[in-house]
Amino acid sequence: MVKIARILGFVALLCWTCAWGQWQAGVARVDVTPDEPIWMAGYAARTKPSEGVLQSLHVKALALKDASGAVSVLVAADTLGFTREMSRKVVSEAQARHGIPRERLVLNASHTHSGPVTGQLLRPAYVLPPEQAAVVTRYTEKFLGHVVAVIGESVKSLGPAELAFEQGLAGFAVNRRRVGHREYAGPVDHDVPVLSVRRPDGRLLAVVFGYACHATVLSDYVINGDWPGFAQEALEGRHAGVTALFVTGCGADQNPLPRRKVELARKYGEILAESVDLVLGGKMKPVNGPLKAAFATVDLPFQAPPSRQGFEKRLEKESAMERNHARLMLERLDRDGKLAASYPYPVQLWRFGDSLTFISMAGEVVVDYSLRFKQQYGWDDTWVSGYNNDVFAYIPSLRVLREGGYEGATAMIPYGQPAPFAEPVEEIIVKKVAELARQVGLAK
Secondary structure, three states: OHHHHHHHHHHHHHHHHHHHOOEEEEEEEEEOOOOOOOOEOOOOOOOOOOOOEOOOOEEEEEEEEEOOOOEEEEEEEOOOOOOHHHHHHHHHHHHHHHOOOHHHEEEEEOOEOOOEOOOOOOHHHOOOOHHHHHHHHHHHHHHHHHHHHHHHHHHHOOEEEEEEEEEEEOOOEEEHHHOOOOOOOOOOOOEEEEEEEEOOOOOEEEEEEEEOOOEOOOOOOOEOOHHHHHHHHHHHHHOOOOEEEEEEOOOOOEEEOOOOOHHHHHHHHHHHHHHHHHHHOOOOEEEOOOEEEEEEEEEEEEOOOOOHHHHHHHOOOOOHHHHHHHHHHHHHHHHHOOOOOEEEEEEEEEEEOOOEEEEEEOOEEOHHHHHHHHHHHOOOOEEEEOOEOOOOOEEOOHHHHHHOOOOOOHHHOOOOOOOOEOOOHHHHHHHHHHHHHHHOOOOO
């Protein structure tokens, strides 16, 4: 009997070791709140730098190591977005210092419209005095240094962990294209995907959660993370020692409504935190490994741009944004003799064993993509996020392109692109995602 008990005990220990041996996880965070007044990102109507801080901004990182030894890192930042140039710097440093391959690093932005301008993101939208341009340059360099450092700290803190996934719901996102166009279809994605990370003793180490909606409740001159910042703050207040990471969904055409009050930003944050807590308190599905990763770029074609004469005529426009855009296009024509015919669009996909598919899309992605990919790859185990790696334009679906309006056309002006995308854009992206899905063993 003693021998049998020992054997059973060994088997139980072996099973426990196998279950916990699948993952190691580490988290880190750093405060990236600006320490001087700075021009704020997201709204062209602002005419002066920030005037205070309502809430601190952070960059957080979750490192995951599977049984094969491969390390992957998810970065979640309280910022409007990473440009291609910003991402290249971080990726290069992460590879050199920590050996993290490109496909295993995701840089996600909360897209708060109450944080600082960084890099050249949306520069045609702003009328920056020279001294403020210098402040933005200083902040951007410091910000990128923090991102690289927090990646390293998360890798250093790797330890045994268990992952689980489930989804909740929250309903404050509204398809903003219906404002003034009630005849539009106005799709939404109210899912709240939640990934929990626990230590062997059951202690919650981190929670990653998402939602498809713009962070645009507030539009004043006070630094804060908007409702995603308040949601993270609420969860970390409810769970001592936990790091909460928000991952933005495909919310390019979604707004939190009503808005423009601090109380509403806090309320939406509390609503989302409550939704996450309901998931954490329920039955979640274990997430197994290995984590297979794929990354690629695909050229998205633009429509034919205006002529040189057309841009010269825009120099007479009353709108400073249109004048800035025209000057930028004319500079490129003088430098290169032509404007870009396409943009190299980054697409990234992580597949967690047979448990979860995480699709990371660049740019401001409209909700149609999330709904389409979940329909294609599975409603219960597919997580689609936008605002990853390179926020360079709105990414419209064919429906949005044909409807026209800001997301389909005129948003290319503040983003400094030559023209709207051509109609094949949606199918080009869908095809590239399918290629990556096959690379990681997901064929549907």
